[in-house]
Every structure is written in C-alpha cells, then in structure tokens.
Amino acid sequence: MDRTRIQSYLENIGLEPPLISELLNLGKFKEAKVGDVVVKSGARSQYIPLVLTGVLKVMREDPERGDVFLYYLEGGDTCAMSISCCLEPSNNQFKVTAEEDSQVWMIPMNHFDSWIVKYPAFRKFIFSSYKMRFDELLNTIDSMAFMNLDERLYKYLLDKKQSSGSYEIHKTHAEIARELNTSRVVISRLLKKLEKEDKIEQHRNKIEIL
Numbered sequence: 001m002d003r004t005r006i007q008s009y010l011e012n013i014g015l016e017p018p019l020i021s022e023l024l025n026l027g028k029f030k031e032a033k034v035g036d037v038v039v040k041s042g043a044r045s046q047y048i049p050l051v052l053t054g055v056l057k058v059m060r061e062d063p064e065r066g067d068v069f070l071y072y073l074e075g076g077d078t079c080a081m082s083i084s085c086c087l088e089p090s091n092n093q094f095k096v097t098a099e100e101d102s103q104v105w106m107i108p109m110n111h112f113d114s115w116i117v118k119y120p121a122f123r124k125f126i127f128s129s130y131k132m133r134f135d136e137l138l139n140t141i142d143s144m145a146f147m148n149l150d151e152r153l154y155k156y157l158l159d160k161k162q163s164s165g166s167y168e169i170h171k172t173h174a175e176i177a178r179e180l181n182t183s184r185v186v187i188s189r190l191l192k193k194l195e196k197e198d199k200i201e202q203h204r205n206k207i208e209i210l
Contacts, residue, residue: 019119028106032098039096047106050078054102069179071136072163078129150190169207
C-alpha cells in the first residue's frame, strides 16, 4: 500500500494534518496473512495496530486453561488492549492474529502520550476506540457469565459474520472450539442443534448463517 493511500485513510479518520505527517514518518506498514501474529502474547509491544484492511482477532491467551476469544478489529479499528499497555508499560496478556489477510499501520507507542495531549482529534479517536472495545469486552463477559454455550456459539457466529461482512463462516469445528474454550465434540453437537433450528446450514468447510 503506497503512502498516498495511507494518508488518505488517516485523513478519513479525521486526524489533524500535522499528526498525519508524524504518523507517516514514524509509523510502519505491516502486511499480515491469515494466521500471522501481529501482537505477540508475553512480549512488550512497541506499536499499536491500526487496521487499514482486513480483520484481526484478539485472544486472551492462557497456557493452562486455553485461549478465549475477545473481539475482532476491522478497518479503522485499533486495539484497546494495546492502548492499555501505553498507560502503564507491561507485557501483553493477549495476542492479535490476522483473521483475514490484513494491512495494518503500526503506531509507535513512545509518542503516544504527547500525541494525546497535542492533538484533540487523536485523543477523541483513541478514547472512542477504547470505549468501543471495552463495550465489546463487557458483551464477551456477559456471554460467558449468563449465556448457555449454544447462545455463545450463535453470538460468536454472528460476530464473525459482522466483522467479515459475509454470511459464510470458513472455520473448522476444532478452530471454533479453541476460541470458545470448549471441545470439538461439543461444538459439533451445538452446530447440529443450530442447524435444526434453521439458524445455520453446514456445508463442506464452511457454515452459512441463515
């Protein structure tokens, strides 16, 4: 992606021209294929990802209890978990991977504090992004605390549909099970239940939302 397109993208977000110049000079472009790690768990991030195209997936990683899906990042989104690391430097307790082939502009963290103070549009964009991700985290917590697993599964499929813009979900039963922290057998059984309720149709290598 050339710098002109990135500049146009940043202008559409509503950021101040001087900040755009700084972002273009100090940031860096990253292209991620499906499954590539954009932010690594256990490491200390130097950059905050801003999604230009594609979809990123944010997961809470726990070696003993398994990974838990938190939320998706689409075009124009940035990661609240990365923002929190700017407030108090610490190692990541999450990972960000490419759910689809994605293009990302990596914003350096060491200029974050000064930009927040200096540029009102950037401050508004960051706080708005943080609130949006926080609301999604609350929805995730609510689903884990109050929803049955079949309801969580259906919500997961609807979230995936919304993030990708497609009614077709190209996920294996094992992949879904890992992200919902359960077993493949349970997911297969619940997908059959959703199919009987005419909420989905299962095909070879894909699930279709009805």
